[in-house]
Amino acid sequence: MTTTQYLLEMEGISKSFPGVQALDNVTLNVRPGTVHALMGENGAGKSTLMKCLFGIYSPEAGEIRMNGQKLHLPDSRAALGSGISMIHQELHPVPHRSVMENIWLGRLPLRGFRPFRFVDGKKMFRDTEKLFKELDMDIKPDTIIGKLSVSKIQSIEIAKAVSYNAKVIVMDEPTSSLTGNEVEHLFRIIAGLKRRGVAIIYISHKMEEILRISDEVTIMRDGRQIGTWDAKDLTTDLIISRMVGRDLTQRYPERANVPGDVLLKVEDFTSPIPKSFRNVSFELRKGEILGVGGLVGAQRTELIEALFGIRSLSSGRLTLRGKPIKIRRPVDAIRHKMALLTEERRVTGIFPVLSVLENTVVANQKRYEKPYFILEDNKRREDTDRSINRLSVKTPSMKTQIRYLSGGNQQKVLLARWLLTEPDILLLDEPTRGIDVGAKFEIYTIIADLAAQGKSIIMISSEMPELLGMSDRIAVMSEGSLTGIVDGATATEEEIMRLAAQHTA
């Protein structure tokens, strides 16, 4: 048994939930000092498998071995103790405490003798400094963690994993909120971890990244393992076809329509916050898809949320169909037939404990009101049913709490919610973030259809191919300013990158 070449072996793992076989006899073998990519559509079982590894779920069948030794993982503490760490997609630091306290949380160094033992701040500071130096990170250990950027907090999480002497580190979509430079820094840290013999299980939907940094790739579909390949034998198309189980001939739908007259005119939009967006002006035409590109921190979300009345303006004029309008609250925007799909699905989108039905109809309740304030249940159910079918949402029933759906299906429900309000203008903020390839294409098709029906769309995206593949025009922002608007058909990635980096040092 000890002659194994694998560091971590997960063999024959099965796990079911009421009504779903989430994992069916899945095997994942990871070699030391390698990056092992785990790929699959949302709902393929990646997260469930990782939760089994991290002791959050207990599998019904199968064995997990580290260096040939069988592991018993009743909880995540046991997983940490066995050298398994996980960098979650959404980070949960304790925001008002220092970097070092966050790292040593739960095992703070103590000095003195029982029962008079106190936290040894100096040792904690030194240990943290040493840890950061090893990982080539430049962060002061006593900074309050909430003041740092997402990418810094993420690298701190990685440092924390290293401080646990982790032999296996799981990274779930680690680059989803990082800028180009930050991604490079993450990759340098990963290279360093590989040299130390650490195995990394890397979950991502970004093909370019996977092909660049991984050594082996395991692909899952519908709770089963499709296979494991050397990364050098794979191409983007091969991965996609194995993930979705069919050949995807094109990644973006054909666009049929030509944009019409100007529908919405945004002039001189400026935020009261100094470093946020300023003097932004653009036009949106009927049936147009206007992409909004830029780096993280370009204030695109802030701009679009101001447009929807969530954030305030210090100046700015808005003209809809030639008439000046004012939007102070989301209700105003909805009255003007606008809809906003927010970037943070979990924070500002879904109502986790409410049913798919309630989540679908929530922005549209007024229309179901009969006399005496009573809601028409049948219409609510019919509309939900129609939406679920139209967007092919996968859910056991419309009474299921939405938190049990996969990310892609949650996103479809949110899209359905806004489509029910019959908007003329859709503001989509990273509409395919964290969504798998198959569902992405479905969402692109829906967006293209909407444009063909004459709806106007503003789509923020950090994925270049998506911007170029979908947009009629692309507005590029940098550090709060609009640096240019380019034609979607002729623009190149280089052109967009140049505009996006114009104001950055």
Added chain:
Amino acid sequence: MNVTVKNTKAFLTDYAIYVVLAVLIIGITLTDPSFLSLSTLTNILHQNSTKAIIALGAAFVLITGGVDLSAGRVVGLSAVISASMVQLSDYPQKFFPHLNELPIIVPVLLAVLAGLVVGLINGLIVSKLHVPPFITTLGTMVIVLGINSLYFDMPPNNSQPIGGLRSSFTKWGSGTFEIGSFSLPYLVIIAIIVAVICWVIFNKTRLGKNMYAIGGNVQAAHVSGINVGRNLLWIYSIAGALYGLAGVLEAAKSGGASNGYGNMYELDAIAACVVGGVSTTGGIGTVPGVMAGVMIFGVINYGLTFIGVNPNWQLIIKGLIIVSAVGFDVRKYLAKK
């Protein structure tokens, strides 16, 4: 075999609180078989009607993710207000010596209105000043007690318990509706009507749906075009009005009132809600659940006294039930392992 064990376990987790209730009833009945009777049922219902109305008010606020500590003191305020205006004209210690007999509806509406105004103020503070509900209602709880005590202390009453209420008022608290040999207290009928109205609001109106949405995710509610502030105003006001109504009925039931009425009722109401499955983090809760929660405490109070359990032990049993009920409930909603 394995499946049966698992199902039994799942059943016990899901319906733990009803199992506890059944065990209690069986235990009490074994000790004294005369417990199982129609009069026991009507007694328990009569005793808990006002509590049910308060608990429903508290449920509105809890489902939005808030909490209302002012409930008990609002009950006291409206009890005193209504009682002070429905005394017999020849009663020697009148609160308003020169007040003629008013139509009953006037003091009742004034008292309910007082509750509604306190609720409205709670709602304004929560939604406009963004003070957390716990702090807001802690503040108004104390303020309402102060106001009530000042009113109660006004000469010539000088903090004397208010008595001598007209029978046209007290009949609503102690009278019954006769169906053959069975007599159903008016209080129970009123509580049932209130519960039905609440059920309709919860399940069939925009306000109810918005209440669940606000408790489920307030930011998403805002983005979805729900006017969170206005909905909270309505919800706190309705809750306040329900406490006001309960206060009126308490005065009618006991035939009097003092400023100490309703003390700590908010905690009973919150306990009944959480035992009945209302989530303290918001977004979850049903009217039948709240009613079940109220009944569980009703049976405990009545039943344990019926068989002569020491009241101090009753407190301990109630506390254990609150904690274990929520403990089981939380397990139900946690990721199923």
